[in-house]
Amino acid sequence: MSILASPQSAVRPRSDRPVAAWQLELRQAIRDPEVLLSVLRLEAACALAAGQFPLFVPPSYLARIEHGNPADPLLRQVWPAAEEDTPSPGFTADPVHDAQSALQPGLLKKYAGRALMVVTGACAIHCRYCFRRHFPYDETPPSEAAWSNSLQAIAQDSSIEEIILSGGDPLTVTDERLAWLINRLADIPHLKRLRVHTRLPIMIPSRATKDLLECLTGTRLTPIMVIHANHAQELDDAVADSLDRLRRAGVLLLNQAVLLRGVNDSLEAQAELNLRLIDLGVTPYYLHQLDRVQGAAHFEVPIDEGRRIMAELRRRLPGYAVPRYVQEIPGEFHKAVL
Numbered sequence: 280m281s282i283l284a285s286p287q288s289a290v291r292p293r294s295d296r297p298v299a300a301w302q303l304e305l306r307q308a309i310r311d312p313e314v315l316l317s318v319l320r321l322e323a324a325c326a327l328a329a330g331q332f333p334l335f336v337p338p339s340y341l342a343r344i345e346h347g348n349p350a351d352p353l354l355r356q357v358w359p360a361a362e363e364d365t366p367s368p369g370f371t372a373d374p375v376h377d378a379q380s381a382l383q384p385g386l387l388k389k390y391a392g393r394a395l396m397v398v399t400g401a402c403a404i405h406c407r408y409c410f411r412r413h414f415p416y417d418e419t420p421p422s423e424a425a426w427s428n429s430l431q432a433i434a435q436d437s438s439i440e441e442i443i444l445s446g447g448d449p450l451t452v453t454d455e456r457l458a459w460l461i462n463r464l465a466d467i468p469h470l471k472r473l474r475v476h477t478r479l480p481i482m483i484p485s486r487a488t489k490d491l492l493e494c495l496t497g498t499r500l501t502p503i504m505v506i507h508a509n510h511a512q513e514l515d516d517a518v519a520d521s522l523d524r525l526r527r528a529g530v531l532l533l534n535q536a537v538l539l540r541g542v543n544d545s546l547e548a549q550a551e552l553n554l555r556l557i558d559l560g561v562t563p564y565y566l567h568q569l570d571r572v573q574g575a576a577h578f579e580v581p582i583d584e585g586r587r588i589m590a591e592l593r594r595r596l597p598g599y600a601v602p603r604y605v606q607e608i609p610g611e612f613h614k615a616v617l
């Protein structure tokens with residue numbers, strides 16, 4: 280088993296290039312729980328897990344956490360709570376059976392017409408409920424050599440029309456290296472769409488650089504970005520600006536969220552999140568039932584409760600603002616709508 284890799288392994292700026300603002304933020308991320316508690320004035324308020332999944336919180340996300348509030352919904356997503364160490368029956372290291380969908384290390388194919396590249400194991404934040412928190416990222420280093428194997432396999436399978444760049448977070452890779460990868464993907468004639476799964480425009484809004492916009496929109500592939508916001512408090516003015524730049528450049532923006540106990544398990548939280556997304560030009564796409572990954576049982580909301588929240592949400596919001604409530608069931612050909 281492995282944990283998420285250090286972002287530095289993905290960033291690797293060339294020594295002759297200035298370090299971008301978003302790269303500096305990654306370097307300045309808080310990794311020490313004691314420091315986080317001290318900054319948030321929460322000493323002795325939160326018990327700590329002894330587990331191996333490290334804390335990682337970039338400054339711009341930290342700035343959105345309310346000081347002195349141990350129940351803050353953004354803090355809960357990143358705090359290594361002691362409950363992570365409690366064994367929970369049915370919660371496993373690979374809840375969605377990624378290992379069985381691997382065509383080769385770093386390339387997964389679960390659904391018709393689509394393949395998913397694990398571009399890197401690095402992230403801009405460590406979400407405690409992440410279903411890939413135990414993924415063997417050491418088998419898929421963020422290197423052109425590893426990507427080339429995946430490119431070759433994609434080129435040989437003409438049924439693949441859409442490539443999903445995932446991880447970790449693919450936007451922890453520099454623009455220069457992303458452009459290399461995307462240009463090679465665009466050279467594969469049967470690919471039509473480029474989808475990027477990322478939390479970076481939310482975690483570090485300065486990540487939406489001019490070079491990034493160019494490499495996402497500069498090929499014949501249709502660019503789609505699936506961001507990941509779980510609470511309206513994540514969507515401040517800087518994030519709004521970052522999403523606006525992406526949208527104006529021609530990137531289709533969708534959001535996926537996870538239903539999380541203590542974060543967004545209420546009608547009010549869901550209504551506020553999805554209306555804010557609509558106002559920022561992002562279509563609410565999925566609300567995921569939690570994948571039952573080891574260490575995340577304290578985040579689980581029973582499906583019946585999720586259905587009740589969704590029923591109330593449908594009564595309150597226009598249809599376009601209501602995401603589909605879904606669950607990934609290993610071995611199925613599509614996600615189950617709950």
Ligand code: SF4
Pocket residue numbers: 283401402403404405406409410411412446447448478
């Ligand atoms: S949910 Fe996404 S951003 Fe969060 S730790 Fe997992 S891969 Fe990284």
